[in-house]
Amino acid sequence: MTPIELLPFIVRPANSDEDFAALCDLRAAAYARHDYLPGVADRLLEIDETDLRSTLLVAESKADGAIVGTIRVNSSLRGTTPIPPQMPNVEFEGDSFTYVDRFAAQQGPLADIVALALIKAQWFCAYHEGVDWILAAALPALARRYRMVGLRTLAGAERGRFHIPHLHSKAYEAVGERLAGMPGNLRRAAPFLVPFFLDKDHPDILIDKPALLSEHIAASALQPATQRDSVAA
Numbered sequence: 001m002t003p004i005e006l007l008p009f010i011v012r013p014a015n016s017d018e019d020f021a022a023l024c025d026l027r028a029a030a031y032a033r034h035d036y037l038p039g040v041a042d043r044l045l046e047i048d049e050t051d052l053r054s055t056l057l058v059a060e061s062k063a064d065g066a067i068v069g070t071i072r073v074n075s076s077l078r079g080t081t082p083i084p085p086q087m088p089n090v091e092f093e094g095d096s097f098t099y100v101d102r103f104a105a106q107q108g109p110l111a112d113i114v115a116l117a118l119i120k121a122q123w124f125c126a127y128h129e130g131v132d133w134i135l136a137a138a139l140p141a142l143a144r145r146y147r148m149v150g151l152r153t154l155a156g157a158e159r160g161r162f163h164i165p166h167l168h169s170k171a172y173e174a175v176g177e178r179l180a181g182m183p184g185n186l187r188r189a190a191p192f193l194v195p196f197f198l199d200k201d202h203p204d205i206l207i208d209k210p211a212l213l214s215e216h217i218a219a220s221a222l223q224p225a226t227q228r229d230s231v232a233a
Contacts, residue, residue, distance in 0.1 A: 013055055026069070040167055054073060054075070091154050103142065
């Protein structure tokens with residue numbers, strides 16, 4: 001039987017003006033903390049056109065209903081995505097993908113578990129979209145987190161790094177993976193996260209777990225470590 005773990009919050013799609021206002025405030029505060037160029041955080045205080053054609057996920061505290069985390073899932077199957085034109089695309093050119101961005105978690109003791117739950121939820125979204133890849137462009141700290149949970153540095157440029165001059169002075173890192181490769185990557189990079197991502201059921205994530213993901217998880221468990229490494233390379 002699959003073990004069940006309850007969370008102190010629920011993860012769900014944003015579905016009201018109150019959700020949108022709260023997630024915008026959270027985004028703006030997070031971007032302000034991370035030294036984005038002047039004006040960037042202020043532009044996040046309102047919903048934009050990309051938000052309207054994307055899936056906006058929020059983590060909502062069970063204690064007081066506050067929005068404590070958010071991430072945006074953009075699907076190439078729904079039209080143009082906000083993927084940066086500077087991002088190297090040699091590996092995924094011509095394939096379908098979800099591109100995740102606008103990731104923010106409220107500072108505090110729940111920040112890490114909120115982040116992990118949002119990342120797990122966006123996995124589910126990618127499978128439901130039926131895409132080939134999950135992609136992200138992230139500053140170093142967030143890129144390290146993404147590499148722990150199934151993504152990897154993409155080929156191109158200098159070790160996947162590139163600049164977005166109008167957003168930040170630091171280089172971004174291009175990370176991504178084909179859906180089938182993500183469970184094996186996670187087993188290799190962060191075995192301590194395997195129970196949370198691959199073994200446990202989280203009923204507080206209000207997105208159905210895709211059957212194909214379950215198949216990929218089972219297949220990754222049967223692969224010897226050397227084969228998992230080659231899949232992730």
